[in-house]
Amino acid sequence: MTEKTPKNLTTWRALNSALHDILADIPEAFVLGEDITTWGTGGGIYGVTRKLVDVYGPGRVRDTPISEEVLLAAVGAAAARGTRPILEIMYSDFSLLGFDGIINQAAKARYMFGGQFDVPLVIRTNGGSGIGKAAQHSQSLETIFAHVPGLEVAVPATPGDAYGLLVQAVRTDNPTIFLEHKNLYYDKGEVDFQPVAFGQARIARPGTDVTVVATQQVLHAALAAADQLAEEGIEAEIIDPRTLYPFDMETVIGSIRKTRHLIVGHEAVRDYGWGAEFVAQVAEEAWDLLDAAPRRIGGARTPIPYSEPLERTVTPGRDEMIAAVRAVRGATMAEAGTPA
Amino acid sequence: MDITLSADLLGEETEGDLVEWLATDGDTVTQGQTVAQIETSKVVVDVESPAAGTLRHRAEEGDVVELGQVIAVVEE
Known part of the structure; x- marks a missing residue:
C-alpha cells in the first residue's frame, strides 16, 4: 500500500477510501450489496461504496437483489473458494434474515471441514440509533455476533479506526462482522491510512x-x-x-x-x-x-x-x-x- | 458577499465534493444564478449567488468543501 498523507475525513469517506485501497491492492477482493452503485450519487445508503463501480467495474462492485438470506449464504461460500468478499448489508437488522449463512455456515466452516479452507469474509453493516430510523433499523446487535465462536466483531467509533479496521478485516482469514454506526457517518476526524490490528484498544x-x-x-x-x-x-x-x-x-x-x-x-x-x-x-x-x-x-x-x-x-x-x-x-x- | 455552505444546502451531511464551477473566477454573476454544483453522498445541489457582482472563487473543483466554508465571494 502506498504511503498517504493523513487527512481529515468523514467516516463514510474514510470507509470509501479503504474500499478503494482494498480493491486496488487485493485482486481477490470484491464488494457487493443492495443499491451499492445506485443510491444517492452512486454508492450505497450512506455513500460508503460511492463511485467504486466507476473505477473497478461491475465485476468487482456488484449490485444485488434484495435477498439477505441468499447474499449471506453466497459470500461465505465465495470466501471459502478463495475470494475476499465484502458484503454490505444495508442495516444490521436485516442480517437477521441470513443468520444461517453467518452463524451455521461461515463461522463454523473452517472447523467443520477440518481446516481445508478459511472464510475471509467481511460483512459491513450499520447499527445503532440516533437519527429516527425506528425499531427495525436501529438495533445494536453487536453482542449477538460477539457471542458466536468463529466470528470477529469490529465496532469503529472514529473515521481513522473505520479505515484501519476495515483494511485489516479484509486481510484476516476470519469472517468479520464490521459494524458501522449510522449516526457517525458524517463525523470528521483524522485518517492516517494505516491498518488497525484487531484486539488492540x-x-x-x-x-x-x-x-x-x-x-x-x-x-x-x-x-x-x-x-x-x-x-x-x-x-x-x-x-x-x-x-x-x-x-x-x-x-x-x-x-x-x-x-x-x-x-x-x-x-x-x-x-x-x-x-x-x-x-x-x-x-x-x-x-x-x-x-x-x-x-x-x-x-x-x-x-x-x-x-x-x-x-x-x-x-x-x-x-x-x-x-x-x-x-x-x-x-x-x-x-x-x-x-x- | 460570501457564498457559505449552509445546512440548507447540505442537509444532514457535513461536506461535499465541489464538482463543478458553473461560473469562472472573475465572471460577472447575477443574484440567483447557479454558480457551482456540490455533490454529497446523497444528492447534487446547486449553489446560487446571493448577490449580483464579480465572482471570486475560494475553492477549486475537486475540493471537499465543508459545512460553514466560504467557497466564493461576490464583490458587489
Missing part, C-alpha cells in the same frame, strides 16, 4: 480516577461527560476497545490498576449485553484491583422508538454517563470519608 482520553470502556456513540457521550467530570475533579480514562472479539482485556486491566474504578457503556441493550460479559471477566481476573462495584450503562430493554426524543431517552448519553461515574466514585469517596 485505544485510549481515547487518559485519566486517573475511573476507567470507562465504551463504544461508538456511547464513547462520544463518555468523552463529552469527561469534560464535565473533569470540572468536578474526576479524571476519567476512556477506552475504546475497537473490536469486541478479540477483546483487549490487557489494556483495560492496566487502566483499572491505576483508576480502581470501572464503568462500561454501550448502546446495545444493557440486559445480557457484552458489557455484562466484560464486567464478569474483570471480576474474575482483577477483583482485587477494584475499589467499588463496576457499573454498566446500556440501551433500555425496549424496541428503539421512532420519535427522536424518545430514542434519546432509551439509549445512554452524556448525562447517564456522568451519573454512573459519580455513583461509582461517590461510593469510594463516602467510604474514605471525603464528600462525593
